[in-house]
Amino acid sequence: MQLSKKMENLGTEVAFDVLEEVANLTTAGRDIISLAIGEPNFTTPEVIKEAGVAAIRNDKTGYSPSAGISELRERVAEYLSETRDIDYLSSETIVAPGAKPLIFYGLLALVEPGMEVIYPNPGFPIYESVIELLGGIPVPLPLRAENNFEFSLSELKELISPNTGGIIINSPHNPTGSIISREKLALLADEIIKHDLWAISDEVYSELVYIDEAFSLAGLPGMQERTLLIDSFSKSYAMTGWRIGFAGGSKELIDGISKLITNSVSCTATFTQLAALTALEEARDDLDQMKKKLEERRDLVWRHLNRIPGLSCQKPAGSYYFYADVTDICKNLNLAGSEELQKYLLKEAGVALLHRECFGDKFPGEDREYIRLSFASCSKDRLKEAISRIERAVTTPKSQVS
Structure with missing residues (x-):
């Protein structure tokens, strides 16, 4: 074959x-x-495990809507609004079997063949491989030790071309543990708006911050509608094997990702979603x-x-x-x-x-x-x-x- x-x-x-x-x-x-x-x-915290077990025992084992059960989408919208100081509607959120599928779906919905996509290097290896799989052109943005593993604005500007479609960022960052400052995010947002780009902000470590605070690119003026903000329960709640992540973005993009979920995995397991709902409500x-x-x-x-x-x-x-x-x-x-x-x-x-x-x-x-x-x-x-x-x-x- x-x-x-x-x-x-x-x-x-x-x-x-x-x-x-x-x-x-x-x-x-x-x-x-x-x-x-x-x-x-x-x-995984006991209260979350018990919620998952109870959901199975109560026969919550059938299909759910592709974008997620309404209760969880509403709670995700509240959570993102609370933690990122952004007003999301439930229709602007989506649930998927992990953050990695959301990276894949987001890129599948946004990348055209021949489109250049900027991504952090070093960085999560899936960014580069999926961009290339979809016919895009991966463009690595160096993260240097002398910059505390934040990107250089001058290097970013040099990488943006007429073929650039979007940029991926990851903060807090894997593998370096760095966090992009609010000032640097604001400069990045200016470039994104100036060149009419989209952004994927991978924030799966958002709860694991050891300084005063971290910021989301989506929370800056003009960026919510341009940014797919991706988060997950895996890292924060020790739920790696449960396979459940969530995202916020424009309704048009969210609806598109929902169709991709329908065409691939149909939905996220209903009992997993109910356990995740309990995580947000009771496991702080x-x-x-x-x-x-x-x-x-x-x-x-x-x-x-x-x-x-x-x-x-x-x-x-x-x-x-x-x-x-x-x-x-x-x-x-x-x-x-x-x-x-x-x-x-x-x-x-x-x-x-x-x-x-x-x-x-x-x-x-x-x-x-x-x-x-x-x-x-x-x-x-x-x-x-x-x-x-x-x-x-x-x-x-x-x-x-x-």
Whole structure:
């Protein structure tokens, strides 16, 4: 069977490949500490689980409207209005089986063949692969350490061309943990309006912010109708496997995405939606407790990571990732780059991480090596053990990757 040509360059999310490798090593008897996958090790709060179970027992197992049950769409509209200071109607919101499908549907609804779409690099790898799948032209926007992993306005302006259709942003950001300032968002909004572009704002880490506040691009003047704001229950409520996300946007775009859902998955599971409704209405205390524990882990990892010779990193303002510069470690171990370091640490330290190019190819002139580690995936004791293993492996190396 011959696959279509558009499948030839379809990318993937390497984190899931690493997850499978970790599972295989664990089955073989290795003690692996995985800091690779973007998943909290907390269990879904009991009140949410009970709501899901009750929904199943009450036979809420049939189809729902493609855009989501009305109660949840109304509550999502209230939530977005409360948290982003934007007035959304329920008809301007939609529910889907996760945030990733909403990225896919949003791009499917907006990208024309040959259209250039700007996206962050490093960044969530699905942006680039879906743009390319749809016949668009991915245009990476460098995020540099010297800019605290915010984009440069001058570089953005250079990338905008007559073929540019839109831009994707992600704040709080995966993999760097950076947050785009309100001032920078305002400058971005000016460029979007000036060039008549659309925007997708990926805000799935919106609740995981460790500074005073973060802002949404959609909340700036003239941007609500131009922006598809995407969020999710996965990260905030430890509901990764429930597969439920939500978005806000113009009614025209939301109606279009609803048709795409009808044509693909029909709808999101009804009992999952009812559990998500309970999350928004009754699980705020659980969310706050999880966030407090994540902040404690962040601070612990920050203290311990920076004692490792040859490693440096910025303290994440949001999300649950450290994006560490390991250039000197790679040089000291005579490794070609962070991909080899990832393999070396899995082999010698039993610690799973993700290397720089899991988040896109290096941009021109980039000469540093990075790894990403999640501080959400295990307890504080295991995090300390993981960092100790890394330190031992890079300071007293036993062998090197061939």
